[in-house]
Amino acid sequence: MTADDSYDRLDDDDYPAYTMGRAAEMLGTTQGFLRALGEARLITPLRSAGGHRRYSRYQLRIAARARELVDHGTPIEAACRIVILEDQLEEAQRINTEYRRATESTNPTAAA
Structure with a gap:
């Protein structure tokens, strides 16, 4: 991997760019909290x-x-369970929106 590849990955939401110490600092929490999560x-x-x-x-x-x-x-x-459920709901809503758009574009009368 070149340096340019590393810079390109910084825009990637899933790229593991932050150390535990930096992550805790950014969140204003402790490393122990991150371990608990x-x-x-x-x-x-x-x-x-x-x-x-x-x-x-x-x-x-x-x-x-x-x-x-x-x-x-x-x-x-409980907080972890709530966050998981919120994330699942957001993903389901995104998929539903994509499905509706695809259906509407292939069958305009389906939107009525």
Whole structure:
């Protein structure tokens, strides 16, 4: 991989660009909180060649939502479940929208 390839990947929401320390700092939380999210299987960080946890922007958004819920008194296990369900709902809505657009473009009378 060249340096140019690395820069191109920074726009990738799934690219594990952030160390655990940096991720915790960005979220205003502790590394222990990130470990707890991993133990609850909400996020699974990738590992660097040296075995260090690396987080993507997508994972940081998920962790930030979990932190918001926990900060409002939701137990971490419940917060993780809520975030998973929210993510699944968002994906289902996206698929539904794509399906409706595809159906409308192939059969304009179906939209009526």
